[in-house]
Amino acid sequence: MxxxxxxxxxxGIQGAAWRKSSRSGGNGNCVEVATLAGGEVAVRNSRFPDGPALxxxxxxxxxxxxxxxxGEFDFTLA
Structure with missing residues (x-):
């Protein structure tokens, strides 16, 4: 593994099936996630698919x- x-x-993350929200709007500013073989979740910026992942x-x-x-993060939309 x-x-x-x-x-x-x-x-370079093998076997990652990246998904983005259906609410992303198609403007290219999306966060994509993938569940990894060990159970972790990787997150990347869709504008930079070859870039780093968290x-x-x-x-x-x-x-x-x-x-x-x-609602703990609603302040980011204010």
Missing amino acids: QRVENGAMAS VYTRQEIQAFMEGVKG
Whole structure:
């Protein structure tokens, strides 16, 4: 199993099936995610598909998603 760390080039992450939100609007400013073989979640900028990816544990992604759903990050839209 390939070990992937933060800052790894997204193009070099084997077996990653990148997905973006259907709400992205098609303007090229999207965040894409991929679930990795070890259970981690990689995140990349769709404008730079060969650029670096951030890699998070499932627990980190869960905590972030719960915060988003709970409105904790709404201040970023103000």
